[in-house]
Amino acid sequence: MAVFEGWWPYVFIAIAGWLATDLWRWLGVLAGNRLRDDSEVLNWVRAVATALVAAVIAKLILYPTGVLEHSPLWLRLGSIAAGVTAFFIGRQKPAVGIATAIAVLAIGLYALGF
Amino acid sequence: MDDGQAIGSGRTWFLAGMRGIFSLPALMLMLSFVGFCAFTAQAGIPVEQTVFMVGAVWALPAKVILVSSMLSGANLLAAFIAVTLSSIRLMPMVAALVPEIRTGKTPTWLLLFLSHFVAITAWVFAMERVRTVPREHRVTFFAGFGITLVVANMLLVAAVYQYVTEFPPIVAGCLFFLTPVYFLASIWSSARHPVIYLALISGLVAGPFFYWLAPEFDILLAGVGGGTLAWLTERQWRKRGEGRHGSV
Numbered sequence: 001m002a003v004f005e006g007w008w009p010y011v012f013i014a015i016a017g018w019l020a021t022d023l024w025r026w027l028g029v030l031a032g033n034r035l036r037d038d039s040e041v042l043n044w045v046r047a048v049a050t051a052l053v054a055a056v057i058a059k060l061i062l063y064p065t066g067v068l069e070h071s072p073l074w075l076r077l078g079s080i081a082a083g084v085t086a087f088f089i090g091r092q093k094p095a096v097g098i099a100t101a102i103a104v105l106a107i108g109l110y111a112l113g114f
Numbered sequence: 115m116d117d118g119q120a121i122g123s124g125r126t127w128f129l130a131g132m133r134g135i136f137s138l139p140a141l142m143l144m145l146s147f148v149g150f151c152a153f154t155a156q157a158g159i160p161v162e163q164t165v166f167m168v169g170a171v172w173a174l175p176a177k178v179i180l181v182s183s184m185l186s187g188a189n190l191l192a193a194f195i196a197v198t199l200s201s202i203r204l205m206p207m208v209a210a211l212v213p214e215i216r217t218g219k220t221p222t223w224l225l226l227f228l229s230h231f232v233a234i235t236a237w238v239f240a241m242e243r244v245r246t247v248p249r250e251h252r253v254t255f256f257a258g259f260g261i262t263l264v265v266a267n268m269l270l271v272a273a274v275y276q277y278v279t280e281f282p283p284i285v286a287g288c289l290f291f292l293t294p295v296y297f298l299a300s301i302w303s304s305a306r307h308p309v310i311y312l313a314l315i316s317g318l319v320a321g322p323f324f325y326w327l328a329p330e331f332d333i334l335l336a337g338v339g340g341g342t343l344a345w346l347t348e349r350q351w352r353k354r355g356e357g358r359h360g361s362v
Contacts, residue, residue: 004184009163015190017170017177017180018170020194023198024201025204028229029225031208032210032213043349046210046307046310046313047309047344048206048338049210050310051314051340053317055317055340057294058322060294065153067283067286067287071287080295087303098142101291102295106284109287
């Protein structure tokens with residue numbers, strides 16, 4: 001594919017990838033520099049940042065790309081539910097929840113003939 | 115003054131940050147990068163460009179959108195806008211991290227440079243671990259972790275690129291799923307403020323809702339809307355609690 005040859009892809013990545021993301025990181029530094037670490041504004045910023053990440057998480061689960069695009073939604077949600085259950089039973093150890101969710105997903109994919 | 119000691123202990127904390135590469139978050143991210151590498155290899159993006167992208171963009175969701183734009187033949191401006199919109203979340207993430215790690219003496223240029231190493235994993239890791247690091251060494255600690263994580267993933271992608279297309283589908287699927295599952299578990303278990311739990315739940319619900327309502331701006335709307343709702347709710351609870359204590 002012509003688009004991936006020569007120096008142009010690097011310029012493309014630098015502008016549409018590097019600059020497009022670092023712009024926000026720099027603005028974040030300038031904004032964060034003005035926040036005291038016990039202020040109410042920072043509490044709001046924390047909530048917004050967490051909710052943004054949570055929305056990305058939900059999208060990855062509900063609308064995945066690649067192999068999982070063809071997997072049934074109930075399997076993905078079931079894996080998450082199993083992982084969440086194990087996480088709380090296992091005294092909120094991340095590894096317990098993660099391992100359970102991935103194991104359920106792997107078994108489900110195998111059973112479905114992936 | 116105690117400059118020698120400060121340099122010595124600075125190195126110690128940089129190394130402590132570097133050792134974060136052997137943590138669960140770093141492992142999860144590296145597995146996710148193997149998955150991303152498979153995605154770019156299948157898309158036909160050469161290994162040099164993939165490695166450059168890992169170092170230059172760093173944030174994984176932004177890279178996925180960038181690759182999708184390159185594949186669909188989008189022009190530079192359209193790709194720039196798509197990635198810019200998807201990356202707004204980096205601003206509040208960095209803004210929440212900076213007050214946790216800087217001291218009165220931390221130069222702004224250093225924070226601007228180090229902010230490049232912020233993406234979801236480094237952010238979750240840093241927000242979780244920095245409280246165990248003395249404040250004057252937090253920037254150094256984050257630098258050690260962030261820089262090591264980026265370099266390690268650039269090397270990893272370069273090393274596995276030629277093998278990833280041969281992965282069985284189950285492995286590829288599980289690698290992809292690791293990212294959301296890991297983010298969920300680590301944000302919940304590392305939350306130090308009650309508002310984080312509420313924001314996590316409201317963001318999970320608001321994400322799909324706004325994707326249905328306004329797919330181009332879903333993440334942004336879910337973050338600002340869900341986050342503000344979580345903050346208002348938590349503040350209400352807190353005030354009620356304080357009111358009760360105050361009246362006693």
